[in-house]
Amino acid sequence: MAFQKAAEAIDAVWRIESARLIAGLARLVGDVGIAEDLAQDALVIALEQWPKTGVPDNPGAWLMATAKHRAIDLLRRRKMQDQKHEHVARELDAKQVSPEADLAAAIDDDVGDDLLSLIFTACHPVLSTDARVALTLRLLGGLTTEEIARAFLMPKATIQQRIVRAKRTLAAARVPFEVPRGSELAVRLGSVLEVIYLVFNEGYSATAGEDWVRPALCEDALRLGRILAELAPMEPEVHGLVALMEIQASRIRARVGPQDEPILLLQQDRGRWDHLLIGRGLAALERVEALGGAYGIYALQAAIAACHARARAPDETDWTRIVALYDALGQLLPSPVVELNRAVALGMAFGPAAGLEVIDTLRADPALEGYHLLPSVRGDLLAKLGRFEEARAELQRAAALTQNVRERDLLLKRLEAL
Amino acid sequence: MRFMTIVKSKETSTPPPQSLFDAIDKLGQEATKKGVMVGFGGLMPTALGARARLAGGKISVTDGPFSEAKEVIGGFAIYEVPSKAEALEWTRRFLQLHIEHWKGWEGEVELRQMFDGIPEGC
Numbered sequence: 140m141a142f143q144k145a146a147e148a149i150d151a152v153w154r155i156e157s158a159r160l161i162a163g164l165a166r167l168v169g170d171v172g173i174a175e176d177l178a179q180d181a182l183v184i185a186l187e188q189w190p191k192t193g194v195p196d197n198p199g200a201w202l203m204a205t206a207k208h209r210a211i212d213l214l215r216r217r218k219m220q221d222q223k224h225e226h227v228a229r230e231l232d233a234k235q236v237s238p239e240a241d242l243a244a245a246i247d248d249d250v251g252d253d254l255l256s257l258i259f260t261a262c263h264p265v266l267s268t269d270a271r272v273a274l275t276l277r278l279l280g281g282l283t284t285e286e287i288a289r290a291f292l293m294p295k296a297t298i299q300q301r302i303v304r305a306k307r308t309l310a311a312a313r314v315p316f317e318v319p320r321g322s323e324l325a326v327r328l329g330s331v332l333e334v335i336y337l338v339f340n341e342g343y344s345a346t347a348g349e350d351w352v353r354p355a356l357c358e359d360a361l362r363l364g365r366i367l368a369e370l371a372p373m374e375p376e377v378h379g380l381v382a383l384m385e386i387q388a389s390r391i392r393a394r395v396g397p398q399d400e401p402i403l404l405l406q407q408d409r410g411r412w413d414h415l416l417i418g419r420g421l422a423a424l425e426r427v428e429a430l431g432g433a434y435g436i437y438a439l440q441a442a443i444a445a446c447h448a449r450a451r452a453p454d455e456t457d458w459t460r461i462v463a464l465y466d467a468l469g470q471l472l473p474s475p476v477v478e479l480n481r482a483v484a485l486g487m488a489f490g491p492a493a494g495l496e497v498i499d500t501l502r503a504d505p506a507l508e509g510y511h512l513l514p515s516v517r518g519d520l521l522a523k524l525g526r527f528e529e530a531r532a533e534l535q536r537a538a539a540l541t542q543n544v545r546e547r548d549l550l551l552k553r554l555e556a557l
Numbered sequence: 558m559r560f561m562t563i564v565k566s567k568e569t570s571t572p573p574p575q576s577l578f579d580a581i582d583k584l585g586q587e588a589t590k591k592g593v594m595v596g597f598g599g600l601m602p603t604a605l606g607a608r609a610r611l612a613g614g615k616i617s618v619t620d621g622p623f624s625e626a627k628e629v630i631g632g633f634a635i636y637e638v639p640s641k642a643e644a645l646e647w648t649r650r651f652l653q654l655h656i657e658h659w660k661g662w663e664g665e666v667e668l669r670q671m672f673d674g675i676p677e678g679c
Contacts, residue, residue, distance in 0.1 A: 152646055194649075355639065362592035365589075366590065366591060366592045
């Protein structure tokens, strides 16, 4: 009997190897679209052969060798046919054309750099955010078009088109397949982190919403973050993002009750938090610290999440530290939502009056107009101050503003309890 | 999906060859770099352990070694992967290393999905 069903085994091998395969090929041919086609060709050959021969002992090397042969053929053809593909021709010349051993070596060394180049290319600013997300999941995450479509609740054709267009855009803009250097690196890294966190949030918001289709996106984003952390271990914000995602993901099971109702952080059963993920998140934060402790926006949010993760019970939470972290976050990312969160922390650290003072400065902010959390937080603080009449009015307002049915139920319950 | 893989084999008096340790270490690093290995551990000889058992309403303890046991647990790894097939592929690679580095070794890896981890979608 075969070790496992060939189709499933091939699928698994593809997931494990495809990013490395595409990255190595992209460096060779200078185009991620062509690289993916070549990798797919190798996959098709595997699908034909492996069910008969069994999965080879080293399937990654097998796929790479097969794809390489096709890449070499392609480069030769191109060199002969089309002098316009000068850079490919030059590349081939640089590698002295014929000795395939050289090409093999060229494709195998510095796998890390190739993967990084692939991530930076997939998240290139020349692409729309939607395109970056789809291309990253496809090229780095090894997801099929169907899987991406299902995760984003979109038709397969839409995603397919998005990916095709993205590849065309990259080719047309002659985006070099490389890791950006110098001052460009920080900006481009920001785009990569943004894409990964966007994927994570797409899944995370679904976990307390109506559909349970998408938590897999959290896992995909986490995996991408962990990969990036090993590829760019000297970048503190990468570890910051990983820490943030690990700790947030640790709460997924605890943030929904038996009737699928959302459970707020302080009411969650901490025994249901995933302590493996918390441990990994705290370890990632330690790596930020070890790199000199330059906290960016992700590391700061992770540090806040860590304050909660470290507290065995809500009343052990270090709110004073959370206030300080929100202060720092507000400096880097001035936003009324951050300020709102800071007000909550202030209220917990120094009493409801301190929180209310900040909240009241936010009431005139047009950005928060219609944002249900503002009256919701204000209502809580007022209730704690014994100003129940005003508190009720605020909670009523919050309930009227929220779009989420379950959240409305929760607000109405709090209203009743007053 | 989170899986635990548990390695079981006959307890031998000779330790595994160093080259196997090195190869397993390399595979572990690869799985870590791919973001899928989230935990692992190796176990000391059963001589240092014990078995506690409840039978007929009575709890009893037997100190190691578990010399009567056909196979004992030698180690475990925890993977976070999109499919069981992927966990199985990592397991196959792990066993492949034994073929290459420890001639004659026989044993099995039990692969179990864990209750924890990020819940699956429908």
